[in-house]
Amino acid sequence: MGGFLSLIALSCSKSWLSPEPLSFYTPENVYQNPEGLAALAITLKRDLKEETHNTGKPGTKQYQHLVQEFAASDLASPWSQLDFYKLTPNGSAIYNFVNMFDMMYTNIKNCNVLISRAKEVDFKTEAEKNAMLATGLWYRSYWYYRLVNTYGDVPFIGEEISGAKLDFQSHSRSAILKKIEADLEFAAKWLPVTAAPGELTKGAANHLLTKVYLANLEFDKAIASASEVINGPYALMTTRFGKDAANNYRNVIWDLHRPENVSLTNNKETILATIDRYEAPSDARSSGLFTMRWYGASWFGANVRDSEGKAGMVASGPMYDTLGRGNANVRLTGFYQYDVWSYKGATWNNTTDLRRADANWVDKHEYKYNNPASKDFGKPVNLAYLAAPIDTFRFIYAVPHYKLFVPEQNPAVTIVAGGNGDWYLFRLAETYLLRAEAYYWKDQLNLAAEDINKVRSRAKALSVSPSEVNIDFILDERARELFAEEPRHAEMVRMSYILAKRGLNGYNLANFSEKNYYYDRVKRKNPTYDQKINLNGNVAAIAPFHVLWPIPSTIITANTKGVINQNKGYDGADKNIAPLEDIP
Numbered sequence: 001m002g003g004f005l006s007l008i009a010l011s012c013s014k015s016w017l018s019p020e021p022l023s024f025y026t027p028e029n030v031y032q033n034p035e036g037l038a039a040l041a042i043t044l045k046r047d048l049k050e051e052t053h054n055t056g057k058p059g060t061k062q063y064q065h066l067v068q069e070f071a072a073s074d075l076a077s078p079w080s081q082l083d084f085y086k087l088t089p090n091g092s093a094i095y096n097f098v099n100m101f102d103m104m105y106t107n108i109k110n111c112n113v114l115i116s117r118a119k120e121v122d123f124k125t126e127a128e129k130n131a132m133l134a135t136g137l138w139y140r141s142y143w144y145y146r147l148v149n150t151y152g153d154v155p156f157i158g159e160e161i162s163g164a165k166l167d168f169q170s171h172s173r174s175a176i177l178k179k180i181e182a183d184l185e186f187a188a189k190w191l192p193v194t195a196a197p198g199e200l201t202k203g204a205a206n207h208l209l210t211k212v213y214l215a216n217l218e219f220d221k222a223i224a225s226a227s228e229v230i231n232g233p234y235a236l237m238t239t240r241f242g243k244d245a246a247n248n249y250r251n252v253i254w255d256l257h258r259p260e261n262v263s264l265t266n267n268k269e270t271i272l273a274t275i276d277r278y279e280a281p282s283d284a285r286s287s288g289l290f291t292m293r294w295y296g297a298s299w300f301g302a303n304v305r306d307s308e309g310k311a312g313m314v315a316s317g318p319m320y321d322t323l324g325r326g327n328a329n330v331r332l333t334g335f336y337q338y339d340v341w342s343y344k345g346a347t348w349n350n351t352t353d354l355r356r357a358d359a360n361w362v363d364k365h366e367y368k369y370n371n372p373a374s375k376d377f378g379k380p381v382n383l384a385y386l387a388a389p390i391d392t393f394r395f396i397y398a399v400p401h402y403k404l405f406v407p408e409q410n411p412a413v414t415i416v417a418g419g420n421g422d423w424y425l426f427r428l429a430e431t432y433l434l435r436a437e438a439y440y441w442k443d444q445l446n447l448a449a450e451d452i453n454k455v456r457s458r459a460k461a462l463s464v465s466p467s468e469v470n471i472d473f474i475l476d477e478r479a480r481e482l483f484a485e486e487p488r489h490a491e492m493v494r495m496s497y498i499l500a501k502r503g504l505n506g507y508n509l510a511n512f513s514e515k516n517y518y519y520d521r522v523k524r525k526n527p528t529y530d531q532k533i534n535l536n537g538n539v540a541a542i543a544p545f546h547v548l549w550p551i552p553s554t555i556i557t558a559n560t561k562g563v564i565n566q567n568k569g570y571d572g573a574d575k576n577i578a579p580l581e582d583i584p
Helices: 003-008 035-050 064-071 098-116 126-148 173-190 204-215 219-230 252-256 290-295 317-323 389-393 428-440 445-458 471-482 488-502 517-525 554-557
Strands: 271-276 423-427
Touching: 035 098, 035 126, 064 098, 064 290, 064 488, 098 126, 126 173, 126 204, 173 204, 204 271, 204 423, 204 488, 219 428, 290 317, 389 428, 423 428, 428 445, 428 471, 428 488, 445 471, 471 488, 471 517, 488 517
Parallel strands: none
Antiparallel strands: 271 423
16 A cells, blocks of 8 residues: 555444554564664655666556656656556556655655654664754655655655544645755755765755755755755866776767766766666665666667568667667657757757767667568668667667666676666766755846756857846756756746746746746647657646646545645636644
């Protein structure tokens, strides 16, 4: 049973009135000392991998959270088309958006156990107690930040709950953001400056706090917290390092995204990463990053035909090991493949930007027939020979190989999807872009451009002038720098709320579900929703109210003594009441 429903714990009989522990492994028996809480903190760290890795947990349908975020953004869509109208409170046959809600509350439940027990357990020093409490508060704040920028108003559960509870209420997004702001300020005070790979630090607290300050329109505080990170023990990586450093064909951007390099001590850019090693015990590692599977083209399919109309590809050999068995679950838009790289006369194929360098990408003309039985073996794939022109939606498109390539280490694996490896959650390049955004909202465009150019300079991209800085350019730069790293949908929603709160560009909170920046940008940058192509029984469709995803109906209906609001546009929203605005 999931995180929220497990708290409700309904039954057809009255036995639920006196709930019994599901096992002897309960908080009362385990979390009575610092060692037990340290074990729980490891669980919280493991749960964070649901964002980046294929954890294989029951009910996840395999898709890690960030995959879903990108599939619903300006940069991509599923090859089979994302009809948002099929994203209902009862679930989605395409992507598991609804289950994500419950998974996040499962993680919050664990956070609340750690927070409540940390207050009761005896530690050697007050500093140790506060550091453990800061850990729980950071993780809980992380999940609530994700929730309010995905689902809007949601119930805030700030305590450990035992037994059935049927009277949850929705809290406003703004109330939750204020609460996690205070919690993160505490975390930033008590977490260590440096720590082992994958562990929380002041930098991780201040980085997340910067996002919360931005959401709360506290731009001076956002600048200050981002500056704390930028002036801390971090630095953008500007010279070659780590694995492949001696390979002159590659560059520093390639080095930066080798999984083996993410957690190196000399990689000063990493603020927080999820750690996942094949050599770890089987129960301590995921089934892999799956980056090549989710984002990669299905180049090996039989629809990729040669000049004789025969299969030009086979799923084997060096090409298979290098590109993986892509499934185009997140098929990249032409905007990300090409348009976002056009700047000051340069285009995707002649830009100096290393993030689009030939050494880092596999372009359409670089796919070559690898079937030894084909007449065209070794020749570039001719798109005119595809079984149908629409096959480019799935089978052949350009991919950022430097982001997706993770060699498979498990010899038992036959579907090469993207193996085990560390992955960035927060790195310094994003901190610069967050501070640039804060400067932009304050109309300090010179300083905003200066921070953006720190990131662009490392990539050898042309500098942007202050007059060119706007929210579109900042999102473009996030796309160029943070593809497959950021929760793209959530960050777009956060920015959309800022525009609405400030009444900019015709947006406002009163009609947020009818007009918002997220929808307008997706429609401008992602033509999928205008092409009306039927693939696999789906025609891509989106409306402004899809900016927020639906609250699962099972959560709402089981909560018989309270009201959990549904987002506007979805069934059940007519029963909404005013959300709670105060969190004690």
